[in-house]
Amino acid sequence: MxxxxxxxxIHPYDGKALSKDKPVRRLxxxxxxxxxxxxxxxxxxxPVVKKGDHVLAGQVIAEAGGFVSAPIHASVSGTVKGxxxxxxxxxxxxxxxxxxxxxxxxxxxxxxxxxxKLSKEEILTRIREGGVVGMxxxxxxxxxxxxxxxxxxxxxxxxxxxxxxxxxxxDYRRMLEEPELIVGGLKIMLRLFDNxxxxxxxxxxxxxxxxxxxxxxxxxxxxxxxxxxxKYPQGAERMMIYAATGRKxxxxxxxxxxxxxxxxxxxxxxxxxxxxxxxxxxxxxxxVTGDAIRNPQNFCVxxxxxxxxxxxxxxxxxxxxxxxxxxxxxxxxxxxxxxIPVTKTSSAVLCMKEDIVSQTEPSAxxxxxxxxxxxxxxxxxxxxxxxxxxxxEENFLKYNGLECCECGCCSYIxxxxxxxxxxxxxxxxxxxxxxxK
Amino acid sequence: MEKLRVxxxxxxxxxxxxxxxxxxxxxxxxxxxxxxxxxFGLNAFLLTVISIVTCVLTEGIYEILxxxxxxxxxFSAVVTGLLLAxxxxxxxxxxxxxxxxxxxxxxxxxxxxxxxxxxxxxxxAARCFLLLxxxxxxxxxxxxxxxxxxxxxxxxxxxxxxxxxLLAQIKSGTAVDGTMLLDMFVGNIRGTIGETxxxxxxxxxxxxxxMKIISLRIPLTYIGSFAVFYVIFGGHGIDPMYLAxxxxxxGLMLGAWFMATDYVTAPVTRSxxxxxxxxxxxxxxxxxxxxxxxxGVSYAIIFSNLLVPLIERVTVPKAFGKGGKRHE
Numbered sequence: 001m002x003x004x005x006x007x008x009x010i011h012p013y014d015g016k017a018l019s020k021d022k023p024v025r026r027l028x029x030x031x032x033x034x035x036x037x038x039x040x041x042x043x044x045x046x047p048v049v050k051k052g053d054h055v056l057a058g059q060v061i062a063e064a065g066g067f068v069s070a071p072i073h074a075s076v077s078g079t080v081k082g083x084x085x086x087x088x089x090x091x092x093x094x095x096x097x098x099x100x101x102x103x104x105x106x107x108x109x110x111x112x113x114x115x116x117k118l119s120k121e122e123i124l125t126r127i128r129e130g131g132v133v134g135m136x137x138x139x140x141x142x143x144x145x146x147x148x149x150x151x152x153x154x155x156x157x158x159x160x161x162x163x164x165x166x167x168x169x170x171d172y173r174r175m176l177e178e179p180e181l182i183v184g185g186l187k188i189m190l191r192l193f194d195n196x197x198x199x200x201x202x203x204x205x206x207x208x209x210x211x212x213x214x215x216x217x218x219x220x221x222x223x224x225x226x227x228x229x230x231k232y233p234q235g236a237e238r239m240m241i242y243a244a245t246g247r248k249x250x251x252x253x254x255x256x257x258x259x260x261x262x263x264x265x266x267x268x269x270x271x272x273x274x275x276x277x278x279x280x281x282x283x284x285x286x287x288v289t290g291d292a293i294r295n296p297q298n299f300c301v302x303x304x305x306x307x308x309x310x311x312x313x314x315x316x317x318x319x320x321x322x323x324x325x326x327x328x329x330x331x332x333x334x335x336x337x338x339x340i341p342v343t344k345t346s347s348a349v350l351c352m353k354e355d356i357v358s359q360t361e362p363s364a365x366x367x368x369x370x371x372x373x374x375x376x377x378x379x380x381x382x383x384x385x386x387x388x389x390x391x392x393e394e395n396f397l398k399y400n401g402l403e404c405c406e407c408g409c410c411s412y413i414x415x416x417x418x419x420x421x422x423x424x425x426x427x428x429x430x431x432x433x434x435x436x437k
Numbered sequence: 438m439e440k441l442r443v444x445x446x447x448x449x450x451x452x453x454x455x456x457x458x459x460x461x462x463x464x465x466x467x468x469x470x471x472x473x474x475x476x477f478g479l480n481a482f483l484l485t486v487i488s489i490v491t492c493v494l495t496e497g498i499y500e501i502l503x504x505x506x507x508x509x510x511x512f513s514a515v516v517t518g519l520l521l522a523x524x525x526x527x528x529x530x531x532x533x534x535x536x537x538x539x540x541x542x543x544x545x546x547x548x549x550x551x552x553x554x555x556x557x558x559x560x561x562a563a564r565c566f567l568l569l570x571x572x573x574x575x576x577x578x579x580x581x582x583x584x585x586x587x588x589x590x591x592x593x594x595x596x597x598x599x600x601x602x603l604l605a606q607i608k609s610g611t612a613v614d615g616t617m618l619l620d621m622f623v624g625n626i627r628g629t630i631g632e633t634x635x636x637x638x639x640x641x642x643x644x645x646x647x648m649k650i651i652s653l654r655i656p657l658t659y660i661g662s663f664a665v666f667y668v669i670f671g672g673h674g675i676d677p678m679y680l681a682x683x684x685x686x687x688g689l690m691l692g693a694w695f696m697a698t699d700y701v702t703a704p705v706t707r708s709x710x711x712x713x714x715x716x717x718x719x720x721x722x723x724x725x726x727x728x729x730x731x732x733g734v735s736y737a738i739i740f741s742n743l744l745v746p747l748i749e750r751v752t753v754p755k756a757f758g759k760g761g762k763r764h765e
Contacts, residue, residue: 250758334443355442364553369705378757403756408447422445
């Protein structure tokens with residue numbers, strides 16, 4: 001049997017060698033800390049502090065704004081300077097709480113607990129109060145994901161350690177350095193689902209991680225390490241569920257509908273910390289890399305830290321970068337300013353010497369079909385992009401436009417360099433808004 | 438810091454471009470081109486050059502006159518010119534490729550919107566235009582005295598002055614033998630400049646498959662379904678000699694590997710490509726077996742080109758997880 005995987009996908013240059021052997025270094029913030037109120041999918045958090053308030057690390061500074069929402073915690077001690085609009089990593093201005101670090105790093109008292117002795121409700125409460133959200137990029141509140149209607153029907157709890165996005169090594173370092181936290185987090189998740197098996201899924205370019213994880217979960221009868229094929233977008237939710245379990249979900253289903261729950265490596269660690277240690281989510285690993293960075297690094301940083309500080313700590317720029325991306329090259333956001341805070345979902349800062357996208361002009365589609373060959377959603381991106389350009393929503397939906405996962409494979413592979421993903425994304429936004437009505 | 442560039446994701450691109458793909462097709466056509474010129478002589482060379490130059494110039498002049506972006510460097514006009522030349526009889530007059538080239542680029546390609554918008558393969562449409570308009574010239578496969586020395590036609594001993602192709606002779610009753618088959622495979626026969634050598638075309642086709650420019654779906658279903666059709670209706674049963682002669686003779690190899698696989702005029706869906714290949718095979722079989730001419734590849738392909746939008750419409754692939762059921 002071949003390695004577990006899915007149909008389609010691409011093999012972009014992975015660039016992981018730049019930073020994969022750099023152990024995670026803890027970084028203390030220097031400047032102001034900025035906490036956007038919306039670091040997750042769902043309602044923005046509501047501030048519970050005001051200008052001039054003194055806050056401690058781990059203290060709630062904004063509470064959840066609804067059920068699908070998550071609280072936000074200060075990651076340092078200091079004084080609230082105000083609540084103001086600031087630029088965030090998705091390129092828009094958003095309301096943020098700004099805290100001036102007093103450098104004392106005083107924290108609230110955390111209340112560790114033995115996860116084995118907590119009830120299911122207590123576990124979920126600790127996760128919710130810990131502000132845990134999906135740290136792979138989407139930022140879906142974890143307590144919602146872990147509370148499906150029928151928990152007994154969940155057959156698989158998957159830990160997504162694919163890290164298929166090029167250049168990113170934060171999950172890799174986490175799996176290598178702290179596999180026991182991942183296993184610990186998964187055990188807590190399994191407590192919630194009595195009939196589920198736990199799979200930790202790793203791409204086969206990270207055999208060393210798979211080995212460490214296997215050692216860490218020795219004796220755990222419900223946990224297994226699954227090695228999947230290295231291919232982009234192997235870590236996409238639907239692709240990973242299919243590779244690991246053979247179950248397929250479409251755009252109108254949730255993983256729970258297929259009896260699965262899937263969380264990213266760093267999220268599982270956050271679950272462990274929130275439940276077992278009582279510590280809220282206020283740190284994350286960020287890979288600072290790219291061919292324009294002097295000394296690529298993996299940093300464990302406080303949320304709210306400024307991106308510019310991370311770049312300084314990584315030795316600054318070797319050469320002037322043409323493009324800086326928050327996240328990886330396939331799904332990340334291009335930045336025009338570095339005065340941006342690290343959020344719960346910031347996985348990387350990627351600084352590129354050259355921007356291949358602006359170097360070439362799109363030319364006419366020659367109908368080669370490469371986009372359809374690589375599309376993991378099995379749609380026809382070339383056709384969808386034409387419908388999108390013509391605002392033909394009817395045909396866009398008829399040709400399964402909503403099944404696109406916006407992974408970017410089609411734009412990547414297009415020999416005419418057409419911005420297919422961009423066109424499809426815009427149309428999907430419109431179509432999804434109509435569907436919600 | 439200098440201004441940072443922003444764009445929508447993804448921020449990386451494959452290094453394969455349209456130009457490279459077109460260049461690969463040109464390279465893949467070289468064995469057949471070189472063989473054809475070597476085989477048929479100077480006039481074949483001149484026709485090839487005239488055809489390519491005409492196509493590139495037509496595209497360039499049209500785009501300049503229409504104030505469009507100049508696209509002659511993408512090699513697509515070169516591919517059209519080369520394919521047109523390979524579809525011409527070796528002793529055709531010089532104005533034939535000029536007329537054909539202008540028709541292919543101006544009428545079939547540019548007037549429909551340029552690269553990617555044409556509904557028929559330009560080179561083949563031009564060939565069919567010439568075939569209908571100048572039937573005498575386009576079906577005269579006589580060769581120069583230089584070429585006569587090269588072409589050891591199996592039939593040439595008995596009928597050296599015949600200007601008919603072997604395929605036509607077989608259709609009118611000539612029996613197929615081993616030497617004849619070998620000649621057809623190597624290409625020492627009459628025919629258009631580029632279609633005679635099955636081996637040279639196969640080398641090019643395999644090169645395209647190896648470079649992942651084309652997949653085997655269209656060529657194999659085309660050749661396969663034609664073979665099945667010929668076995669059933671060809672009148673020779675499962676006679677490998679006749680079958681092999683039909684596969685190597687005429688334009689089948691050139692058509693199946695290089696013209697049916699033209700991206701622009703072939704379906705983009707996988708199952709659509711198989712349907713398209715089967716239709717091509719059946720149409721070619723009908724034209725060859727029941728038609729007036731021994732040849733049918735060109736007409737089969739441009740006719741099937743017109744069916745492509747329809748084929749694509751009924752072969753939209755099932756999206757991932759579509760119709761997925763909730764797990765109980």
